[in-house]
Amino acid sequence: MSQILIAEDEERIASFIAKGLRAAGHAPLVVGTGREAYDHALSGDVDLLVLDLGLPDQDGFTVLRRLREARSTLPVIILTARSSVTDTVAGLEGGADDYMAKPFRFEELLARIRLRLRTEAPAGDGSVLAHGDLRLDLRTRRAHVGDRAVDLSAREFALAEAFWRNPGQVLSREQLLSRVWGYDFDPGSNVVDVYVRYLRKKLGPDVIETVRGMGYRLAER
Numbered sequence: 159m160s161q162i163l164i165a166e167d168e169e170r171i172a173s174f175i176a177k178g179l180r181a182a183g184h185a186p187l188v189v190g191t192g193r194e195a196y197d198h199a200l201s202g203d204v205d206l207l208v209l210d211l212g213l214p215d216q217d218g219f220t221v222l223r224r225l226r227e228a229r230s231t232l233p234v235i236i237l238t239a240r241s242s243v244t245d246t247v248a249g250l251e252g253g254a255d256d257y258m259a260k261p262f263r264f265e266e267l268l269a270r271i272r273l274r275l276r277t278e279a280p281a282g283d284g285s286v287l288a289h290g291d292l293r294l295d296l297r298t299r300r301a302h303v304g305d306r307a308v309d310l311s312a313r314e315f316a317l318a319e320a321f322w323r324n325p326g327q328v329l330s331r332e333q334l335l336s337r338v339w340g341y342d343f344d345p346g347s348n349v350v351d352v353y354v355r356y357l358r359k360k361l362g363p364d365v366i367e368t369v370r371g372m373g374y375r376l377a378e379r
């Protein structure tokens with residue numbers, strides 16, 4: 159479990175990221191100012207910083223510059239609404255490890271976080287999620303049903319991962335939308351149902367159960 163510091167003053171986005179990270183087995187810590195971000199980042203208790211550029215007291219670039227001046231090697235992923243190339247370059251030159259433009263999908267952020275954490279500390283046994291004879295390999299991004307390997311699209315994999323990480327738990331369409339598609343997705347969309355059908359077709363019809371009026375659940379194996 160990694161402790162991930164989120165410096166983001168927009169509450170909706172902060173809680174969206176925190177929720178997703180918690181579901182992915184990490185320990186998120188949210189702060190809303192650059193000053194707090196800097197203090198926590200230097201405390202030695204966090205493994206990675208997700209840093210918004212537009213913070214109320216000092217901007218993310220300043221926080222980042224001060225951290226690097228203080229010889230902190232903490233992995234930093236910059237998060238920002240500013241999507242211009244100039245900002246990207248400035249952020250990376252300023253010592254950021256990666257960059258995400260808002261709006262973003264949670265799975266993309268999670269993939270980048272994993273990559274940075276892995277660079278810091280090689281992944282151990284947590285790279286395969288198993289449920290009966292169903293396995294998800296987080297490194298190769300493949301599913302295995304018994305001896306059969308199944309290729310999944312990025313979105314299918316993210317959806318499968320949401321189920322695998324919450325076995326036996328009913329996940330609502332809203333939860334899945336937010337977790338896999340992002341906070342800015344139309345809540346009336348039927349995209350979850352469509353992708354559940356894709357997963358059933360690839361992994362087997364009984365893998366994901368429909369719980370009427372509530373959502374979906376990974377079936378007992």
Ligand code: CA
Pocket residue numbers: 166167168210211212213
């Ligand atoms: Ca902001």
